Amino acid sequence: MAEARNTYRTGADENGHFGLFGGRYVAETLMPLILDVERAYNACREDPKFAAQLKDLNTHYAGRPSPLYYAARMTAHLGGAKVYFKREELNHTGSHKINNCLGQILVAMRMGKKRIIAETGAGQHGVATATVCARFGLQCVIYMGAKDIERQKPNVFRMRMLGAEVRAVEKGAATLKDAMNEALRDWVANVRDTYYLIGTAAGPHPYPTMVRDFQSIIGDEVRTQLHEAEGRLPDSIVAPVGGGSNAIGLFHPFLDDADVKIYGVEAAGRGIATGEHAASITGGSPGVLHGNRTYLLQDEGGQIQDAHSISAGLDYPGIGPEHAWLHFQGRVNYVLATDDEALAAFQLCSKLEGILPALESAHALAYVMRAAPSLPAKHLMVMNMSGRGDKDVFTVAHALGESL
Amino acid sequence: MSAAVKFDARMDDRIAARFALLKKKNRPGLVTFVTANDPTPEVFREILEGMPSVGADLIEIGIPFSDPMADGPAIQLSSQRALKHKTKIADVLAAVKAFRETEIDTPIILMGYYNPIYHYGAQEFAQDAAVAGVDGVIVVDLPPEEAGELTVHLRANNMHMIFLTAPTSSDQRLPVILKEASGFVYYVSITGVTGTATADENAVKDAVARLRRHTGLPVAVGFGIRTPEQARAIGAHCDAAVVGSAIVDIIAQGVGKDGALDRRLSVKVLEFVKSLATGVHGAWP
Structure with a gap:
């Protein structure tokens, strides 16, 4: 606690x-x-x-606010928590x-x-x-x-x-x-x-x-939008974490709301045990790189190790320092999704909701798919759809054994 | 026996003694940089041992790092060659210890990035480096604002924390850096990474004069010196000239694509250092 x-x-x-x-x-x-x-x-x-x-x-260039969307078919499919997507993928440039x-x-x-x-x-x-x-x-x-x-x-x-x-x-x-x-x-x-x-x-x-300050508009809008839709705060919020900018943007406005559970989803790649992953908090330790002290993937001599994730945006051996601190404080739960889970989430979301999620966002969705079914229907879960998946179609096709 | 002898040698402050000697000889010093275990532990030790007799007045040993953000291609590659041998800080310190068995006067400065040191433990690093015979440390990505956690342990072990100053260091900024500095001050003569541009003699002259208004410490200049002629020209305006990438390039040339080593590699490196020393030594009138 x-x-x-x-x-x-x-x-x-x-x-x-x-x-x-x-x-x-x-x-x-x-x-x-x-x-x-x-x-x-x-x-x-x-x-x-x-x-x-x-x-x-x-407002006029990026197209904000981005919608908060009730994912009805995803919710029905999972049979538990009521799932909302924050539609950051609809912003100008797609994320x-x-x-x-x-x-x-x-x-x-x-x-x-x-x-x-x-x-x-x-x-x-x-x-x-x-x-x-x-x-x-x-x-x-x-x-x-x-x-x-x-x-x-x-x-x-x-x-x-x-x-x-x-x-x-x-x-x-x-x-x-x-x-x-x-x-x-x-x-x-x-x-x-x-x-x-x-x-x-x-x-x-x-x-x-x-x-963080420029990205906090995500969480600020979610507060307002969910209040309009449901009259209250979410029970949980979920975002993918590489360096962590979309996640800190969603999380920061909710950090002091003790009843809001917060989940950052790290890329587990081929699985933490394989060593081929990008989960700096779960599989790393504190160190100094790129100007800040934070959790890093490194070997016993302090050399930085290569990360692996099917998602290029999560393929980084570090994480933003505020996330490191929020983990240290126990305020945010950092959880995992593998390449395969993200691929499954990508496909399910495309078919059920007509939204191709970025592979980064698909990691968050993979966690939602794991967690939502065992939660009650009144549980409000907001996931950051941080980007759209058009850029990932070649990667996904390759992973599914198809060539474009 | 060695502990007591080394303790005395430490108290003598090799860096201060070396700059005093240079002053007496009326010439600037040559500071050479090589990365530890580049290209192999054996050849590195040959180079290191040979340096003092060919004219290196102070020696910088690079601690290899996977992500050398302030270094150009030459030193990046030298780090990669060293890391092929799984070089760790313990190996670097072992090499210094071996060097100190035969050479007690030439100062050794370790230069690198903070993460390997932090991972080793700042206090343990300071203690072990002092025992090995290290005299000073340069940590490229540790500005004075963040350096306290290492400096406190270096000082407790009679070692110098050497800071970099740059063309971007203003008169307001310099006191912040120099307040923490000891041993000597390193002036980065170019705005850029190592080995990618040539230091401008007039700009260096002005910059060193400006530094001297802020500090009585000796000033070493590096990052943009490749040839004996440049070393001589820059050396004319400072207390020591630092050459790194140009030395490391000679090591790179001696490593074949298949990894085979030129058998005369250490000889060629030391010949080049000798030519640099000849250049530097004639710099002062």
Whole structure:
């Protein structure tokens, strides 16, 4: 049981720590810039004009609010809890990533930066970044692991159409971790004109806090929408967790509602016992990587291990530091879904609800499918449909033994 | 016997003694960087043992890491070669210990990223490194804001925490860094990762002059020095010039695609270090 606290919502502290986690573990060359980003973000936070500009973009460009949808056929099929989907996949660009990109691009422009770099795994953040750069006429360079480029071809083409340069990263496992290393190297080399638009709620302070704040619109809307639909709070909320930006966005507004159970679903890949997974909390230990202290997949010498997940967006050996802290505090339950479970959820959701979920979101749905049947009909469960699955059709087809 | 001898040697502060000696000789020092166990534990030890006699005044040993975010391709690859031998901190310290059996004056500085050290345990690392004969530590991704948890243990074991300063370090920022610094100050001469650009002599001259207004510590300059000529030009404006990627590139050239090693690899590396030393040693008028 979680220790009783006044609030779980005040972090990070002034040095960017969430308890033991978080911080600013970056090369000195980047420190002044990180501190500049923090100053700029703090100024934006207090500026009503910034809030108004972001609200306008969220409404007229991204299409917010995203619907809260009662998944009636899924609910009937599972025969237990009443299941709602928060439809982030209906946002412009097809996932929750646009929420953060719109916020950060305004921060970057206030800092006078002309060149934007980003890392991407599934390509959702890359597409969202390329989109906002196109919208505001800024140069855009996306770092993407070569393996991810191969399995997310549609998104690579979308980024190029949007005017971004996609740079393949062949190093390491050629996935998200390696893309982030390359983006950091680019930033060190181009500190003066470049802004690094980090896509997940990780990295050095202030990124985990800033990304969380821009994504918290998800949970804020759910509160309002579920109140309109049911007149009360949910009993449980569920989101997939890679780096954890969609999850922290859904969770954060509910952290102080003790009766709301919270579940973050990590990617168990081929199973934790096989070692081929991306479950940093379940299968990892605390360490320091990419600017923050958090749970990491690492060997006994402190070398970072390659993650594995069928979902490119979850294929990362770390997790945002606020999640690490929420796990440490016992406020959020971090649970698992395997590649196979996610594939089954992908297919079931497509047939029952007419919604192709992103493979990331399918992990959350896999947990819903496990948990909902044994819960009473009055139990309200909200799952974050964080992205749409169109980008994953090649991966799913391959896994099902079909070629497109 | 060794514990008492080593304790005395530690109290002598090899880094301070070495910079005092350089001053007396009226020349800047050469700092060489190699990654531990690159390309193999055996060849690495040959290189390490040979360094002092060919003119390396201080030696940096890289602790290999899977994700060296501040390093360019040369040092990334050297880390990967070292990790093929499952190199851990214990192996790095064992190599230092072996080196110290024959060489007690040349300072050894370990350079790396925080995660392997954190995983080993900051306190245990400091204790074991001191016993092995390490003199200072550079942790690339540990700025002064986060460094306290390691610095406290290094100091308790008479070791230096050496901080990086960069072209982006403002006059407001420098005191924050230098308050925690000891041993010497490392100036990163380029805005970029290791081995990817050439240090600009005039910019370095100005930057070192600015650093000297903030600190009395010796200043070593690195990240953008590849040749004896550059080492000489940069060395003219500082207390020591650091060369890493260019040395590591020679190691890379000696490793065949099939992993076969050039039998003269350590000789070639040491010949290059000698040429660097010749360049650096003539830098001051």
